[in-house]
Amino acid sequence: MLESKCLPNGFEYIEVTNKAATAKIALQGAHLFSYKPHNKKEVLWLSELSDFEAGKAIRGGIPVCWPWFGMNDNITLPQHGFARTSKFTLTGTDESDPYITKIRLTLTQTQESLKLWKFAFGLELHISISNTLTLELKTTNTDTKPFQITQALHTYFNISDISNIAISGLDTKVYLDALTSKYHTQKGSITFQREIDRVYQGVNKEIQLQDINKTITLQNSGSSSVVIWNPWIQKCARMSAMKKDAYKEFVCIETANAFEDFKLLEPKQSHTLRATFVP
Ligand code: TA6
DSSP: OEEEEEOTTSOEEEEEEOSSEEEEEETBTTEEEEEEETTSOOOBOBOTTOOOOTTSOOSBSBOEEBSOSSOOSSTTSOTTBSGGGSBOEEEEEEEEETTEEEEEEEEEOOHHHHHHSOOOEEEEEEEEESSSEEEEEEEEEOSSSOEEEOEEEEEEEEOSOGGGOEEESOTTOEEEETTTTEEEEOOSOBOOSSOEEEEEOSOOSOEEEEETTEEEEEEEESOOEEEEEEOHHHHHHHSTTOOTTGGGTEEEEEEEEOGGGOEEEOTTOEEEEEEEEEO
């Protein structure tokens, strides 16, 4: 079942219920902010202080960072691009299998987007909701000039406590430490005792998020960069729409095309960034 819902302030979202799972997706940003397979815990973290308001990115779930990841060279432009605060259109649904719901949300250039980024584009997010979750973010260059993108599915995972988790699958990978701008090589799995903001490169294997009594596997394609982020105590206290100790409740593992993993698209060319979550 697929229901269109609207908050009193006009904020629209879609609620999905099928035989395998439930999910909620805001039209703004094509932002999935809840995914729960039946008989399992909520997979995504959502800040209880999150605004559901036009023009403000939801804090939690899976923000779509596009057409740039992080800060733009022009620092007056919004961090992580404009897709996450733009209203998408629901352009396709498929409920033919009672265990799988498929949704397609679409964004194209507007007068507003052309002020921020001067290209015509087609952006589609295909979401498949079942006992696993798949997101495919397809960018098509509909302009007459080539363009370059960086991007991420900036997933906030719901965890029991930051001190309980380990992330494996990135052993031996080189990463850029965004806090020091230095490169290092990962040894073993990642655990958290302080702020971590890293871009792992050359990633070509599954990633596992291990928590007490559960493991979530993440399979990426169209991507060789993965961002791992937790703000820890001080940054968390400074972040918008996050309570003081929220850093204990989530970790971000982001399926990305970041930094050297940018994509250059010629006119009519497409690129798809794909993430599958196996809870
Ligand atoms: O992906 C990590 C990161 O770029 C961090 O540096 C951090 O600031 C975060 O994303 C959240 O950014 P936001 O713009 O959503 O506050």
